[in-house]
Structures are given as C-alpha cells and as structure tokens.
Amino acid sequence: MSSVKPTPEPIANRAGLPALRARAGRHPTFLAALRRGLADGSRPGLSELRSRDRDDFTLGLLDAWAATLDTLTFYAERQANEAYLRTATRRESVRAHARLIGYELAPAKAASCHLVFEAEPHDAPEAVLDYPPGLQVRSIPRDGELPQLFETVEPLLARAEWNAMRPLMAWPQVLAAGAEEIQLAQDAPRLALGDPLLLMQGEVPVATGSGDQAGFLRRVSGLRDGIGGRRILALRSDPASQPPYSFQPILQAIWMPGLAFSTSSMVALLAGHSWSVATLASASNFHSLTPREMRQAVQASDFRAEGPIRPAMLRIRAGFFGNTAAVKLLPANSGIGAPGAVTATAGQVGDTPPGNRAYLYLDRDYPEITAGQGLLIRNAANEAWLRIHAAETQGVEAYGLAAKVTRLEVDDKGLAPDGTLIALSGFTTRGSIAHALPEPLPLADLPITDPVGQAAGALGADQVEIATPELQLMPGKVLAITGERADLAGVAAAEIRVLAQNLIVGDHSLLTFTQPLAHRYVRATVRLSANVALATHGETVAEVLGDGDATRTFQRFRLKSGPLTHVSARNARGMVPAIEVRVNRIRWDLMEDFRAAGPQDRVWLLRIEEDGSAHVVFGDGLRGARLPTGQGNVEAVYRRGAGLSGHLEAGQLSLLATKPAGLKAVTNPLPPAGGADAERLEDARRNAPMGVLTLGRAVSLRDYEDFARGFAAVAKARADWTFDGFARPILVTVAGQGGAILPEAGDDMQNLRAALLAAGESDLRVGLRNYRPVGFGLAARLFADPGHMPEDVIEAARRTVLAAFSFDARELGQGVSQAQVIAALQSAPGVVGVDLDALYTGDTPQLRPRLTAALGRPDLAGALPVAAELLTLDPTRLHLEVAA
Template sequence: MNANPPGLPAIDYRAGTHATFLAALLRAFGADPVLRALGTHDGTEPLVATADAYSMGLDVLTFYTERIANEGYLRTATERYSVLELARAIGYELRPGVAASTALAFTLAKPVPVPHAPGVEVPTIMHAVTAPEKITIPVGTRAQSVPGPGELPRAFETVEEIEARPEWNAIKVPVTMWVPPALGDDELYLKGITTGLNPGDMILLVGNERLGSRYNENWDVRRVAGVRAVDRVGDLAEHTVVTLDMPLGTTEPLVHPTREGQRVYAFRQRGALFGHNAPPWESLPVSMRYGEMAQTGGGPHDVPHWVPGAYAGRQDSWADAYLSATQEDVFLDRVYQGLTPASWIALATPSYIELFRVEEVDETSRADYLLQGQVSRLKITGEHLNFFSPRNAVVWCGAEELELAERPLYGWGGGTVVPTNGVPGVVPGRLVAVRGELLRGGSRSEVARVASVVGSTLVLETGVASYVPVTVRLNANVAAATDGESRTEILGGGDGAAAFQTFTLRGTPLTYTSASTPSGTRSSLEVRVDGLLWTEVPSLYGQGPTARVYTTRRRDDATTVVRFGDGVTGARLPTGRENVRASYRVGIGAAGNVAVDKIALPMSRPLGVEEVINPVAALGGTDPEVLGQARANAPTTVLTLDRIVSLRDYEDFARSFAGIGKAHAHLAWNGERQVIRLVAATTAREPVLPGTVLHDNLRAGIDAARHPGHQVVLETFVPRPFTVVMRLVVEPGRAYADVSAAVTASLVDTFSFEKRAFGQRVSAAEVLAVAQNTLGVRGADLDVLSTGSGGLAVTLPAAPVELLTLRAENVQLTELREPLP
C-alpha cells in the first residue's frame, strides 16, 4: 500500500492488482525446487491457471477493500450513505433545503350597504353590508402561483395571523407639499389650469406685512415668462406652473418675499395716468402759453410785458412733471371697470416699479393738459409717488386674486419615514407593501415592517427606495408566507412495548423554513401523541426516560422517518390506537423562488378577500444539500461548535447556515475600532439582501453565537463579471470548434461562482494558463481582459465584497492560424 499525502481526492489502499499478484506467484514458483521444473507459464498449465484465478480473486478483494477505505473518509467518499453516516458521526445532518419566503398582500372588498327603496321599512338584516369592515386572515391562508412554461404551481401559506381592513388596500402618500414662496424662487404654483395668464402678464405677490405698513418692501411684482398647465394625474390635482422673469426678492439690498398671508394677484388691465398723451410743453404755441410765462417790468406802475421763453411754474405741473409725494389722488386716462377699494395697483417705469393700495374709487370728469374726458379717480396709499409722472408711468390694475397651490412632490426620498394620508389602526410590527414607479425609472414593490406610527407617518424598520409619490400605494394587509402546503395525518398507534418506534411521513418533501438556529432551518413538523405536543431533538442521546421527544431522519427518496425513544433515552410511546398524529407542510427547494406578482390564485379565501398577490419575489428557497457541499460544510460542525470566536468561525458559521452558498469575513477599520465585515451569497448565487428573511435570520444566528464585544457588519456582495477575448492556435489535426468549446468550458469552470472567492483577483497569466493547459491548444494570445468595455489588464483587482466570475457569453475566441509573435 502506497503512502497517501493529505488533500487527495481518493486514497491508494490496494496491496496489489491482478498483474502484480500473478507475477508474485510465478516468481514464487521459480523459487520452489519442486515447481522450478515447471516448464511453461502458459495459461493452459493447470497450476498457472489456478494462480491466475487466485490473483483475480485477490484483485477483486483489494479493489473493494480500497473502495471501503475511501468510503471511510469524508473527502473521498462517493456514496451518499457514506457521507450521511460520516457526517452524522460528528453531529451533522445534510441540510434538507429551505422553503422560499415571501409576503402576501391581500385586497379586501369595500363595505357597501345593501340598497333598498327609501322610506320603505326593511328588516334590520337588510341594512347589513356586502363585506365586513375588518377581518382576520389566519395562519395557513393559502395561495398558489401561476406557473409559467415548463413550471409547476407552487403553494404558499401565511405564517402569521393579521387583521385586515379595506381602507388598508391602497394607502396613499402625500403628493404635494406646502412650500411658501422664498427668496430666489422663479416659479409660482397656482391652483387650477384656467388662470388666464399668458407670457407678458404681470402678477403680484403680497402679504400681511404690506397691509400693516405702507413702507413695507416684502412684496414682488413680476412679469410672467412662461405658463405651464398640468392636468390631473392620479391624486395630483390640476395646477399651473408660472415662470417669472426675475427671481422673487432681492439680495442687494436683502429683501425677502412676503412670509405672512401670501397672496397672488394677476393684473388684468394695463393703463396709464391722465395726461400721458398730452402734447409736449415745448410744442404748445405761445398764445396757448400766455399767462404761463414769467412777468417782467419796472415798479408797480410799470406796464407789464412778457418775455417768451421765461417759463413760470405751470410747466412744472405739466404732464412731464413728477407727481407730488404727498398727493393721494391719481387720475387714470379713462374709466376702468372692476377697480374696487382694497385692491392693488402698480405704477411702473422702465427701471422702477411701486405698489399702491387703493382706498377709494370713483368716476369723474377731468380737463387738463389740453385734454378732457371721463376718468377713474383713485385714492391710493403708498410711497415714492414722486418717482412717476403722467408721461412715464404705466399703470397695472384690475388685480384678480389667484390661489397658491401646494408644490407637487416629484420625488420622494424614500428611507424609513413614510408619510401617508392617514393610516387608522395600523400598529407597529405589521408588514406593509410599498409599490410605485422609481425616480430613476421603472417600477418596483417592497415590503417592510412597521417600527412605529407617529400620527399619519409610518416609521419602517428598513428603508425603501425613492419613488414618484403620485404612483405610490401602500398595502397594510400583508402577511409573511412561505412555500409549502399543510398536511395533517395519523401516523399510527403507539406501542408501549416497542423501543425506538418509527413512523414514515406520507407527504414529501418535508418543509423546512429559514430560522435563526445554528443550522439556519426549522422543521414544520409537529407531532402530537394523545393530543400532547412532543418536541423534535437532534439526537436521543442524553434524553431522559420520560422526555417526550423524537428525532427525524431524511431518506434518499426524500421521505422523513420519525423515531421515538426506548424508555431510557427518550420516552416510549404510550399504547393507543391511532394516537400519533402529525401536522406538517410539504414543499421545498429553489423551485419556490417565484417572481413578483406570480402568486395570484387564492386557494383559501376568508370572507371579504378579493385578491392576493406577492409584492416581492419569493427568495431563499434552496434545494437539499448535495454530497460536494456536505464534504465542505460538515466539518464546520466541529470547527465552530455553534459558537463564534475567531474570524474564520464567522465564515464557517455562515457557510453552514442553510441558504448560504459562499461567505468571507475580513477585518476593517471604521475610524474608531476594528469591525468584522462578513459578505455572503446565497446558494442561488444572489446577494443576501437586507430585509429578507435569510438576512435577518443569519444576523440573529450570528448574534446569538458571537462574542458580544465583536461588532459585525453584514455586507451585500457585488457580482463583477469580466470579459475574455483570446486567439487560439490549435494543434494540427484537431477541430477548432471542439478545442474552443473545451477552452470556454475550462475557463467558465475555473472562474465560476463555486471556485472563486470574494476579493480574489484575476490575472492575465492565470487566464492564459487555463487556456494553454486545455488539450489541443498549442498557443494562446490574450487580447482583452476587462470588466468594462475593453482593454487588456495585467490584473483585475477585486474589493472584499466583489466576486469576479466569467460567463460563457463573455468569452470570445477566434482561431489564430499564423504563428504567435
């Protein structure tokens, strides 16, 4: 028997083979004085034929001896039974797989009174409603998936009891927010889409500050630069967005827009002051300026005479003269309808504008500046009236009030705080589903548990994404659910005279769900004997003679055997007829990982339930463990012993946790202390996302086993596929198609999810070595090694949370017929 170094996939345990045994016998014949005279070693010689047969027997014997020896070691065993028994010897059971977990959102019918003729007295029962105002959805409420091509339907059942109400079907979130106009804003939001505004119109923003003081400057008159009417979209009311030609307020000097009682007015009329169209003073004939010129002469008895061009004070009160700062009345150039006391007007020049409050309005006849006619007289209050003249002032009047609107929330920041329009009765601890269109595009739905309720605001345990508020709907009629269908059966009758009595469950496979136990699973089986619940234990060893316990074993055909004690290690079953009953669920595996909105067939329908849907995909379903996985995971039982001390323990504990396919732990500095960062991936090669059942249970399991002084951070792994472009030189006589297919398969296998580690880099030399070691490859030239669009990298680095893998579609091979340079 040869020496066997550690790490071999099989051990050499044979003392010899047919050839070596036969050769040894023939040599022995030659050494014997009696048999030395044997003249032939031909197989026709009876003695040689006997030695050949004996050698064949030894060959068979040593072959099976070697096989038995290989089956005695976990690394080299090939039989499932051998792996099972070797694993059980150290307290490890092959993981049974895990049922997928999701959440079911129920839609309830809204209560509607039964119609009856008015004034007609009807029995009280006729006043009932067609649906209850609230119902209880019990544990075990079942729904079924809608199978796609090549799929089978999967049954899911709720695992928690919830109260459901119709008003929780589609809870809305606020779609607008009151945002008062502020310094620098260049838009105003107005209610309705019939504001009558057009570009070029003037609008006023004013508030209580200006009403309290004629000298207050917290007001703005702006020209409309653009108008955009927005029709009703869902819960978002129709409104108008007005773009201003200048931002509100000023920075030099600093003047804010009004902050108290903000009101918006549209000036519907544009006018002028009386005299704006008077002829210029200089153009009047001298005769018309008579008496308006300065008088000159000697003493009081001198005859007065007029000097043309020596103007007196009348010119200063002509239409070009500025108004008096103390006057209260102004005259418009005509009669304007719709002007009322307590309204607003604005006087404007090309470089200045001022706001005035109208105190009185009447119509009067006005004659001046060689003009006359019926005009509107306004008594106004304000300041800086002396900045305007009849000639240069433009009058904006006819102020019509428009109503400010709340601003639409075009983006909802997500997170853990979710404002709503009312959630009566929602209590902490229940699940809610959030569905809507994402800000970055596309749609999504999520499920989170309520941590607290503050007024009409929900505070969630985990954050949600950023949505377009008008599309968001929350459903609080949500219950956690797992894959599997409930069964109840009579296992048989107990026999007090029988030790280690066993029963086999008829339903297969038994459902196991994700849990925070060291193994990561929990059985759905409940066994009652004479109505009393018995407890499942990993082993009967150490159990007392009266302990009502049992163990389970899974056979290769997926059936489950239930085994009871012998009265020494675990209690015997009491004698009875059909007194052993079991309730459990069947269904397990990755086939239960159905997509969003696939579970849509309610199989059990409590009164009032109209629809059911899974707002999130079912995740965490894993198939039973295979031999290759058991070889790697079984030793972790004795490495961790269900406790975590070292950094390696975190990896071993996570890898032995049901549903986890790969894990890596490393130390990192957070600025204050070293923390343990653990990155893990599921057996389905997916990240372990926060908020999922698997993530929460893994976290709880680690917390229960780790040192309390260690700070642990669970990180989400990032898959990073890379691209390989290579030219191959194929050996003469070999088909290029066969060789390239072999190279692709070898590359994909070498850089697969199973064989690569988190943070492991990939080098160009490594890629070339894999290709050149493939049968039929004479040479290889690597052109592209990249995780992006192209380029040849010497080494592809990877962060601790990244996993560099290669897919077949990312391998591009071409034949190189010329010799390599």
C-alpha cells in the same frame, strides 16, 4: 523464501490528496505475480506445471484468482476512502461521519417572499379583514417548471384601501406675509391687472413692508397661465421666498377628563399638530369613536400651528358720503388767516357716537356688506382694518346732498399695518377709500416633483407621504413599494419595508420606514400596498403517522410526503423543520439528540435519510419517553416542499389556491429567496467539523466565516476586519446558493445577524453584507491536437474554463491569474497549447497579468462597509478560437 513480492504495487499517499490509494494490485499485476510464482524454485510442487498456454487450466485458474484479487482490492480501497470524511464519496458515509460529532447534514430549505394581496371593497370602508396563516398561492410555471405552492406563515390584515396607496402628488400652497407670487386654482375668479387683494390670516389681513412702507393692500402686477389651468399672479410686495412645506412635530396628547368628545371638539384639539396613529388610536378607544368618526375628525382639522395665509379679492371699492359734494371755500376777506382752504367735507369720516364706536356712511347703498365682515379704509398715508359690527341702509341729507346709503357701525380705532391701533380721525371723507367684501381665492396645490425615496426638504429617504390619512396603519406593518426607477427610465423595481412611524398630517399620512428606500422612484408611478404577508415554499399536510406501542423502543415513523419543509430560524443552523408532532393530541417537542432527555420527557428526533425522506424517532424509556399504546394516536402536521425549485421570478405567484372571501388577487413583487437544496458533500465535509472547532462560539475571523457558511441558504462566507474611525468591527460577506443575493431585510439575513451576535463577543460589532458579484472576460487562441475537430476543442475548452471559474469553484476575495486560466484551458481534451490574448474586468479588453477581487473594507465616504467581491467568468465575454 519466496522471491515474489506479496504486494506488487507500492501503497503510498501524500497529504492532501482527494482520494486514498490502497490497492495492492490490479488484475494484470496479480496475474503476472501468480505466473511468476509457477517458476519459483522454493515451491517444488509447482515445478510440473510447465505449460504457458492461455487455454491451460492452471493459467485459467490463476486468471480467475487475479480477477478475484482485483475485485477485493477495489472494494478494500473504496472502504478505506469511505472511512475518512475528506475522501468519502457516498452520502451515507459522510452523514455517518458527521453524526459521530453531532452534525446532521442540512436538508433542503424553503424559499420565502412577501405576497401582496388585492382585497375587494367592503361594505364597511373602515373594516380590516383578518386572515389566519395558511393562505395558499400557486405559481404559474415557465417552460420546464412545475407549479410551486407557497403558504403564508403570518396573519394577513387587509383593506381595499390598502391595495394601491398613492404618494402625495401635491401639497397645499403656503404663502408668506411678503409673498410676491401666488398660484390660483383653475376655478378661481378672473382678475385683472391692478385689482386689489389682501392676504388674510384668519380674519385679519397680513401686512407687508415696514415703517412708512407697511401696508395691507396688494395689487395684481402680472398675470400668466400655469400648468393644469393654474393662474399665476405677481403681486406688488416686498420680495420674499416661499417657505418649504414642512410637517409640525408630534405633540404629546393630553386628554382632559370630562371633555365632551365629538367631531367638533376633536377638530379643535387636533388643529395645529400632527399626530401618530398610536396616539389617535388610544384616543379613539378611550372615547369610543369609530374609525370612520376618527377619520372625519382628522380630515376636518387644519394641521397648521397658525392659520394659513389665504388671498382674498376685494369685491367692493367705495367712497364715503359727501366725497362728491361741491367745494365751498370761505371768503378770503373774512379775517380768518387759514393756512389752506377748508371745506365742510374735509373732516373725519363718519360720526362718533358716545362710546368706542363710529358710524361710517358709504357713498351709496351696498346690500352685499353685512355685519361680521371686514373693512379696509385707506388714504394716501394710512390704512386701517376694521370689523363691521352692524350694517344698515339709511337716508342721509348733508353737504347739500341727499342719498340712500349704507351706514356701518365699527370701532373708533382700526388695526394699522404696523400692528398698532389707529384712530379714524386721520381719515377724511373726501380723501379716503373703503374696500369691502373680501372674497377668498382658492389656491392651487403645488405639484411635488421630487422622486420618492430621495431626501428632499424635511423628508428623508426613509419617508413617503401618502395622499390619504391611514389611521389603521400601525408601526410594524409591512408595506410593499413598487414603481419606476428615477435613475433608469422604464425599469420597474420593488421593495419591502417595515413601517416605523405613521404621522397623520391633515388629509394625508407621513410614513417613516425602519430603513431608507434602496431606489429613487418616479412619483407618479409609485404604489404602496399594506396587504402584505410573508409566505414560504411548501404546503401543509396533516397525517396520522401510526400506532404507539409501549413495548417497543425507539419507535420510528416515516413521513409519507416530502421533502419536509425547513424554514428560517435564529439558531446556529439557520432553520427549523416546519412540523408538529402530537401523541394522544398532546404536543411532543423536537430535540437534536436523546442525551439530555429523561425517561418522562415527551421528546422526539428527526432524521433525514439519503433519499430525502424524513423519519420521526421516539425514545426508549430511558432517554426519552416511550410512546403510549394506542391506535392512530401518533399524528403530525407538517409542510412539504423546499429547495431551489422555489426560486421563482417576480410576479409568478399569482394564483390563489385558497380563495377566502374578500381577496381577489395576489402577486409577489420580489422573487422568492433563501431557498437551498440539501447540503452537498463538499459543503458537508467543510461544515461538519465546525461545531467541535468553535464549540458554538465565534472568536476568530475564521470562526465567523465557518459559522456563517454553516448557516442555511449561505453558500460562501468571508470575514474581514474593517475600521470605522473608532473601532475595528468585523464585516462578514455572504453569498446565497447559486450566487443568489439574500434580501437585506429578509429573515435569513436578520436571523444570521442575530446568530452571529449571539455566538460572538458581546462588545465586538459585526456587520453583515451581501457579496458583490464581478464578472471578468478573456480571449484566447487554442492550439488543437490535429486529431480533434476544432469546434469540439472550442466547446470542450469553453465548458472546462466556465466550470473552473464558476460560482461554485470560486471563493470570495479570490483573484484570477494568467497561469490559472492557461492551466484550465490546457486541461480541456484536444488542447495542446494556449495563447492568452485578453484577461480583464470592465468593458475594455486588455491583457492583465492578474485580476484581484476586493476584500471587505470600510467605505471611505463614511457609509456602510463595502462587501467582498467574487470573480467569476462572464460567458458573454469569453472568446475562444483555434489557431490556424
């Protein structure tokens, strides 16, 4: 029996190794074993081969066989590794293993963003321009970049008025009955201290005070200049605070049959209410009003439930005829024991003709006073407000006087400040004064200084008032909000929000979004645009794939352009290919495999190969229908372009590749997100078994993690139990490829949320949040091998430790210890020792034994749950030096 071992090297593999050892030997061991065999006594035929010279033919032949065995065992080991999913290194091997369990490696996915278009003014201002999907926009490349093309995937409704809507900058000044201060507009007439004023509500003055202190008349007690030319008046009145400006609730519209619907009748119907645009649109359609007519009706309406209180200055102060007549006293010895002196002019003002009217004679002619005006008469104890029914000039002789005066016909009772009617008999000619010709004073609008996005008064953080009534902004419309952040001076921000409600309130709109704004904005810098459409990376290509042949099975066609665009979708993979295949102009449907297809089913499969090319595969007549014979009858319309190359900066998408009439500019206020390169091998090894592990359902925390991690654009995921005070919902934290933050309102997050709910328990609440990136710093002294240059050692250690604690190498909720940092640094070439000086988060360097990353948890303040953290090394806080 031979004493030479057939296997010079033992073959043994412990569990969990990244690669298998399966080589029986290498060239040196094979050559040594063959040379030992020459001296083996059990092989007498080899005893004559005694030469050990390297140039000997026999030794040369053994060397050749050793090289052959080395080559064979190398490839045998590679084949052994490629036979297992964990150890396979070639993409085609991993793909083949995944296909055995029905898993396809994820192709590249297109990024998406909302584009904001600028529309040109239209001849018809109320016209809404409708553009179909497919508007192409090209990026302006930065250094080292190529231009990227994006296409809109939804219709665009645009108006020039929607380019840059401004928030409401001021609201009407609302006066209370007891207002003690008012702000007049810049063009208001000049007033002086002591001038009389009335606060009018409609045609009636508003009283202040109560009991004996009640009265209509106010006096200007103070004057000062305000901002923007406003004049601020202080009034003598009871102190009262001005109520905040508020919006009236929506009232149900009741359209009465047979109503003559005109602008004036619309004004009457709208007054006192605020209206949703849906209600107004229904009324407009029912009564055949154009958008312009509806806008005119709305802007002409006063949307207050009661008439507003307006100040009015009293232009005329008049006495009554006879108040200057000489006083004639009765003789003391007349025998009449009067308690006081009586004069002829001490009686009531005016005359009382038959009926309920009275005539008042003013002290002279006032041609400015006409019928229909109001009149305030007052004495030391009472006031009365009267309506003038008629005014005429008359000559009067009485009390020893003759004059040409104004005679007023009024009711014989007037409105007292306490709301009752008071007889004119209490007002005497000599002791009463008349104030007439009330002239309305224009009020200044009050500036709004609250930041947009901040809950204030009746408004919430999800509401914005815009300065115009936009009747055609319907719920569901997407708006872009841009402006300077109120908490960070000079820092601009942008958000995309969906309109939930649009209330028309007077001359402006109150917009309510489905979600609150994430930031607070300086009001003067805010612009809102409704010319918004969703776009994804890629361009549309129409292509004839080839000829159908009914004699062939599993016909296969390769798309000439690529990579094929995949867009976000609500399925387990989170995306679908953007392609449509037609045969003889009839659409055929995409399937994942042919197992469920019958002989007549017009279906096809999509296969992505190692080079990224896409192939369309048809059935064999048993599993899926064969293609009918025809020339050029197999066509496809698809989109090409995907991957992280679509992750651009905000504002880069600014070139209209297609220039339809009516659009002149475009931009992207937010950077595109959600793109992903083709699935990496490490991710494929981890994600491929998911389907057979969960069978399309999510039950345990691990199931939710695996499900979310296998979703397109998601690189990392973690699931944690939380508690909201009533139940234990699950919080799933996700991170995009390369550490990207997925937009909360974007398609990827919405589709993942819907997919998790569909795959999980129906009565289990699931939250979804973006991860919280946390950077840490470290400082260390390195002991270098004397044979290495210090700068080379530092650079090698820097690369090694940054790779060890990069986004790709870390997991959500994973901590960092001193031992891990030291081990990573010592693995760098030329490093023989490490003295760690600092390991910290935050801004203060300190040496901590371990850094912890927070897991998903409920927010103790009662808000949304707090997502898990991901600890990565911050390059700006990495300090290395070589010890002397």
